[in-house]
Amino acid sequence: MVEVSDKLKTEEGKKDAFLGIDIGSVSCKFVLMDRNGEVLTSVFLRNRGSPIDSAKAGMAELRDKIQAEPDLLNYAIKCCGTTGSARYLTKAVVGGDLAKTEIIAHAVATQSMYPDVRTILEIGGQDSKIIILRDDIIVDFAMNSVCAAGTGSFLDHQAARLGIPIEDFGDYAVRSENPVSIAGRCTVFAESDMIHKQNAGYSKEDIIAGLCDSLVRNYMNNVGKGKELDEPVVFQGGVSYNKGIIQAFERHLGCKVIVPKYNVLMGALGMAILVRDYYVEHGSETVFRGLEVSDIEFKTTTFYCGDCPNNCEIVQVRMPEQDNKIIARWGSRCGKWDQLT
Template identity: 50%
Template sequence: MKAYLGIDIGSISTKGVIIDEENRILASSYLWTEGNPIQAVKNVLNELEKKVKDKDIKILGVGTTGSARKLIGTMLGACSIKNEITAHAIGTLSKYPSVRTILEIGGQDSKIILLEDGIVTDYAMNTLCAAGTGSFLSSQAKRLGIDVKDFGPIALTSKHPTNIAARCTVFAESDLVHKIQMGYEKKDIIAGLCYSVASNYLNNVAKGKKIVGQILFQGGVSKNIGVKKAFEDLLKTEVLVDADGHLMGALGSAILAKKNSKNEVFAFSLKNSKFETAGIECKGCPNHCEVIVIKKDGRKIDSWGNRCEKGSLIH
């Protein structure tokens, strides 16, 4: 059976899926990146291999997306290396052909994608600040001494969410500390945090965008039903969360791999090779370009990051 592999390497988690020719998910894996994308991808490949061991499949294309897409794409010899926005849009469209708005909140970035008749018409990503993203929620969970997974259910029990300044993470945090000292109930504070994430998103990323149904909410934060409810309250419409919502980027890149397949069989044994990366500072001029060199079993396979021809000469 022909199959295609898609990998989405985010800042916090690494997702991998194997799909068949009808875009059905045959196997999936969802693991933490833990600051080491190469190892994370190896782990994901390991898990996927175990899951499809007894099936007779041939992987004919690999697609990567996410912030480490280029590194991993080079490593795996991917036939499609695509940005997150396109990958998410294509992945979601394969399941929800009539989707109009995709809200996505990940570990350290968030984006909104607007579609019309199955085509991306507009998109926006958060600027440099990580306010209102997953990493903000998890750091606040740590402060409150709660596992971030319990955040959603606790938030739902609150009737009077506390008002927490949403504009900036630093201000939100000091506001939060203040509210704790004032004596607010923990569940109200947690619900307030969920609202602050949602309203921050709507005020920053989705500013000036017309949000119409069907709306899908994706990314790691979509697993938090407290934030989902906050979105529904603020938008006053239904917001859908797919059970595979976190896999949409990987699914999209697998579909892109199918489109661009070169019909070369991908071998799982690649994960046993030793991959090394090195950051070299080119000393050719005062610009000091940071050149990334990637080596497989001690042999250089690619490098990038230099702005002129000099950078490619130094190694």
């Protein structure tokens, strides 16, 4: 097994491939891309216990996919980049060459498919963002700050409560003829409002459609506040699977909303593109550990520094199989723990 991935990483005379990893709050995404920006293969997983476990699980699945497809063995991973809220931890673990924020990664991916895009809506598991572009340049962005209302986790929860699979959620909304009005400012209120409407006898379809509407309204007021949302509008992230939300956005914006082919992989794809450009520009040796990362053991520990009243919580990642070597450490405000030696 290890031979395969070793070959993939180093052997000469192979075609170049680039790996983008996006580890978010709920799921992790891996995209293997060739030099021309074509997606060779991808992995989408729900997060495991920690970003490290997720990264390892993703790598294992990627390795299996590569083994199953002989064509992919003709590629060698030249560079690897990470994004998402766990980008630095993941970078340390897999040996990433570059870490960028989700905003940049998403924008780059969308631009590669829709060069004239002017508005990107992204709703993921626990956060939502908006990116505004003009003339090929990112000019503004916003992220949800104090409130996770209207993100994937909430929809998940409500679907479970209504007893329907989340995959069918959108279909229910589309069938509705009279969406009910549901308080959308806060998920806690939205939920009690929903229960109230359920008990009053409204149909599931109408309640779900109303919920989609209220989520879009909430998104517009919180994240999209004060921004000019011009066409073309691209909608991505896990929630863009939901037809009900797509329709609600279209109603609100009064224009067509495009959902890209790789709607949930955009962050990882963007990272693969960024890391390719980085490789082309710098041509540097990769520090990527290879797909066998899934077999390496990593351990994170935390401790309180205690040297000053701030009492920072320090996180460190070790490799027990390599003399317990510390590969990353962060968390101190003064920076004194940032040095690894």
